[in-house]
Amino acid sequence: EPEVTQTPSHQVTQMGQEVILRCVPISNHLYFYWYRQILGQKVEFLVSFYNNEISEKSEIFDDQFSVERPDGSNFTLKIRSTKLEDSAMYFCASSEGTVWAFFGQGTRLTVV
Amino acid sequence: GQQLNQSPQSMFIQEGEDVSMNCTSSSIFNTWLWYKQDPGEGPVLLIALYKAGELTSNGRLTAQFGITRKDSFLNISASIPSDVGIYFCAGQLGYGGATNKLIFGTGTLLAVQP
Numbered sequence: 001e002p003e004v005t006q007t008p009s010h011q012v013t014q015m016g017q018e019v020i021l022r023c024v025p026i027s028n029h030l031y032f033y034w035y036r037q038i039l040g041q042k043v044e045f046l047v048s049f050y051n052n053e054i055s056e057k058s059e060i061f062d063d064q065f066s067v068e069r070p071d072g073s074n075f076t077l078k079i080r081s082t083k084l085e086d087s088a089m090y091f092c093a094s095s096e097g098t099v100w101a102f103f104g105q106g107t108r109l110t111v112v
Numbered sequence: 113g114q115q116l117n118q119s120p121q122s123m124f125i126q127e128g129e130d131v132s133m134n135c136t137s138s139s140i141f142n143t144w145l146w147y148k149q150d151p152g153e154g155p156v157l158l159i160a161l162y163k164a165g166e167l168t169s170n171g172r173l174t175a176q177f178g179i180t181r182k183d184s185f186l187n188i189s190a191s192i193p194s195d196v197g198i199y200f201c202a203g204q205l206g207y208g209g210a211t212n213k214l215i216f217g218t219g220t221l222l223a224v225q226p
Contacts, residue, residue: 004154031212043155043200043216056213091154098212099143099162099204103154 002026004104006092012110013082021077021107023092032075033093033101034067036060043091049075082111114139116203116217124223125191133199133220134185141203144177144184145214149198158199159186191224198222 005024013019025032034046047057049067066078075094079086087110093101118135125131135144143162147155159170161177161184168175174187184201201217 033213035214035216042218043202043214045213045215048213058213093154095212099145099160100157101145101212101214102157103147106152106154108152 004092004094004102006090006104006107008107009105010108010110012112015084015111016081019079019082019109021079021090021092021109023075023077023104024073025075025092025094026096026102027073029094029096029102031055031095031098031101032067032069033095034077035091035093035103036088037091037106038088046077046090079109082109084111087111114203114205114215116201116215118199118201118217118220120220121218122221122223124225127191127193127224127226129191131188131191131195131222132185133222134183135201135203135217136183137203137215138182139203139205140181141205141215142181143204144175145202145204146173146175146184146186147200147202147216149200149219151197155200188222191222193224193226196222196224 007022032049037043047061048055064080068076089106091106092104095101145160146158149155159175164181166177172189198219202214
């Protein structure tokens with residue numbers, strides 16, 4: 001069964017460092033998303049991406065965040081200068097249409 | 113912003129029991145989805161509901177989209193140990209790309225005693 005894959009599964013980084021989280025969405029999907037989940041809390045929307053541009057972003061997704069689809073298969077989330085409060089699980093998701101978003105296994109980001 | 117409140121926060125039940133959890137919102141959604149999350153994993157889609165009043169089943173799971181479009185419930189019948197996890201409702205506002213972000217509920221933790 002096709003699935004969304006994310007790498008790495010766990011990333012530890014020092015405060016102030018840049019991180020890139022990688023995702024390979026399901027191949028025929030057109031809509032891509034990043035969500036995050038702080039430990040013990042609910043899943044929160046960060047950004048959606050369609051037709052090679054951001055279609056919507058939340059107030060969490062400030063200038064420190066960016067997304068890119070560098071080729072036909074990868075979708076990345078970059079955090080330019082990480083802060084302690086960026087520590088969370090980051091989930092990539094994709095959907096063929098506007099519903100039925102499928103989530104990856106997540107990347108656990110720990111900022112120390 | 114939109115808030116989705118789930119109840120109960122947690123449930124501890126015996127294997128074989130039926131379970132019911134619900135989700136309420138202060139705003140209207142056009143689509144409701146229910147996800148299950150196992151520890152350290154991503155949410156897995158269980159059921160999607162598209163129309164007010166719709167009742168949909170997926171095996172032992174049944175979910176309904178409330179008539180007011182502000183609530184939904186999920187029932188699990190004859191629970192088994194692998195039902196353990198956190199169940200999230202999620203609402204979606206838009207049709208056709210207007211906005212298709214998901215607003216997640218606060219989650220219901222389900223523990224099943226064998």
